[in-house]
Amino acid sequence: MTRTQPALPADITVLERGWLSANNVLFQGSEGSALVDSGYFTHASQTVELVAASLAGGALDLLINTHLHSDHCGGNAALQTFWPQAETRVPPGHLEQVRHWDPVALGYEPTGQYCPPFRADSALRPGDEIRLGDGLWQIHAAPGHDAHAVILFEPDARLLISGDALWENGFGVVFPELEGEEGFADVGATLDLIERLAPEIVIPGHGAVFSDVPRSLDTARRRLAGFVADPHKHARHAAKVLLKYKLLEWQSVPMPDALCWLHGTAYFRLLHARYFAATPMQDWAGDLVRDLVASGAAAVQEDLLINA
Structure with a gap:
């Protein structure tokens, strides 16, 4: 309706x-x-x-x-x-x-x-x-x-x-x-x-x-x-929003390029250091991608991360 x-x-x-x-x-x-x-x-x-x-x-x-x-x-x-x-x-x-x-x-x-x-x-x-x-x-x-x-x-x-x-x-x-x-x-x-x-x-x-x-x-x-x-909830939400926003711009991107961008972006390093330092950066980045996929906001096809 x-x-x-x-x-x-x-x-x-x-x-x-x-x-x-x-x-x-x-x-x-x-x-x-x-x-x-x-x-x-x-x-x-x-x-x-x-x-x-x-x-x-x-x-x-x-x-x-x-x-x-x-x-x-x-x-x-x-x-x-x-x-x-x-x-x-x-x-x-x-x-x-x-x-x-x-x-x-x-x-x-x-x-x-x-x-x-x-x-x-x-x-x-x-x-x-x-x-x-x-x-x-x-x-x-x-x-x-x-x-x-x-x-x-x-x-x-x-x-x-x-x-x-x-x-x-x-x-x-x-x-x-x-x-x-x-x-x-x-x-x-x-x-x-x-x-x-x-x-x-x-x-x-x-x-x-x-x-x-x-x-x-x-x-x-x-x-x-x-x-x-739960400020960590907000920080995780923010990280997923920023990644999803970039994916809206890319529409699709090779997974290694997406992870490289995430590692090289100052705001993600800040969020990781402030809130998620106990988890290795590579694992945390992978978790963010998996969260987007699980929520239906992204998809993975072969080696591509795709906006959904």
């Missing part, structure tokens, strides 16, 4: 993408057009085509990012090339790393991902408001999944653009926690913020637009409680 999507105002178009690319939220109003998040770099040409088709010959005036993980800003450079006049605004915590382009500080090299360098013109500052389409949206800090992430809320229509702070059935990996910094408490505080805002409709960074926000908050809080009780 097909679920009916919640109705959105006419000035908003949600381009729902697969999990390799974040959703793109396009606004077209009397004061110009704006796009929130731009997907992964391997989908950049498709992102430009989708946005151009939706604009029907019009210009893109503003590009903003809820946070700077590669699946949310990997299309920025292509969009800037196609619409060079578009202003680009990013959360303030990473503004200088973008301006001086530091792929290590931005997390792309450590996670084994890639993001083409792009321009950042100004900051998307929590506490400010921003005109998107025909609405005036509040900018709120939303640390947890990413320490510098923001969410956007339009109080009249009670709409929330949540990035990876809240999905219909969870939230994104809590990267600060994996790096030895506070993260779980920030996730909880951000969920509390969303509950106080009381949105009626949420446009998430991944997955379909949804309206049963209390159920999603309850799901997220139960998931968070499980991770707080």
